[in-house]
Amino acid sequence: MTDFSANDHTTQKAGHEAGMGDYFALLKPRVMSLVVFTALVGLLVAPVPVHPFIGFVAILCIAVGAGASGALNMWWDADIDAVMKRTVGRPIPSGRVAPGEALGIGAALSGFAIVLLGLATNFLAAGLLAFTIFFYLVVYSMWLKRATPQNIVIGGAAGAFPPMIGWAVATGGVSIESLLMFALIFMWTPPHFWALALFVKSDYGRAGVPMLTETHGRDVTRRHVLVYTLLLVPVALGLGLTSIGGPFYMAVAVVMNVWFLKGAYDIWQRDDAACEADKHAVEIKVFKVSLYYLFAHFGALLVEAALRLYGLGGWSW
Incomplete structure (x- = not known):
């Protein structure tokens, strides 16, 4: 890896002073929103109630940890971001934030989030958060992303941990429910990102990222999208048969999986x-459907949890 292009770009625009919006952009707020939502669902659907204040602190720590991962990822990937159209405007390649600042912010926020989560809840949750940050920075960003076209498949684990962390906050443990929530995001990630890669192919090629579209071509990528979507369906339906599922979730899952599978x-x-x-109208449409897909499944789990408060949720009735 070389930071030449990113550093050169930063030097050219060193006169641009960073604002709060630039530092916030380092945290990848759009990614953070998905992390917060799935972690919150994992916490709320757990069978053990959590005090609202403890729950708020836990979700805050998870959000901060996700933001820290984003900042550390931008620090490491500054050279890639500088040559990709959709990332060249990010704070580091645009010269608004220095790489060292991003590293410092990411490291400080990581430490803060992990320690506070451990003190406020339990050390299993804190350990899972620490491992998530490590996995995203070291395993995915530093290794897989530039080494293998399976980067998205294995690296997807980083985004799949938040509901497990939320569940661990409430229960102090891991269960089949939390593992299936993890598996749902893990299996969803490849077709979601490969659909994106199919219509931003040239960006990855310029950056030298071994995305499947670049290393094996579009036809292979299309087959992979279908295969991984087929593998995703039983995971989504299986989650509906656990203690946090129910008829409402299953109805949503059937509709969304038919829609996604058709795409x-x-x-x-x-x-x-x-x-x-x-x-690329179809690919763009399927990518958008993939966004609805995840929010619909986790939203349905929340509805099931709310129904259970009135004795209506789950399969008991």
């Missing part, structure tokens, strides 16, 4: 000519 099938049937003709 993956449509992608698989296409070729490059069709993609160019409609400017």
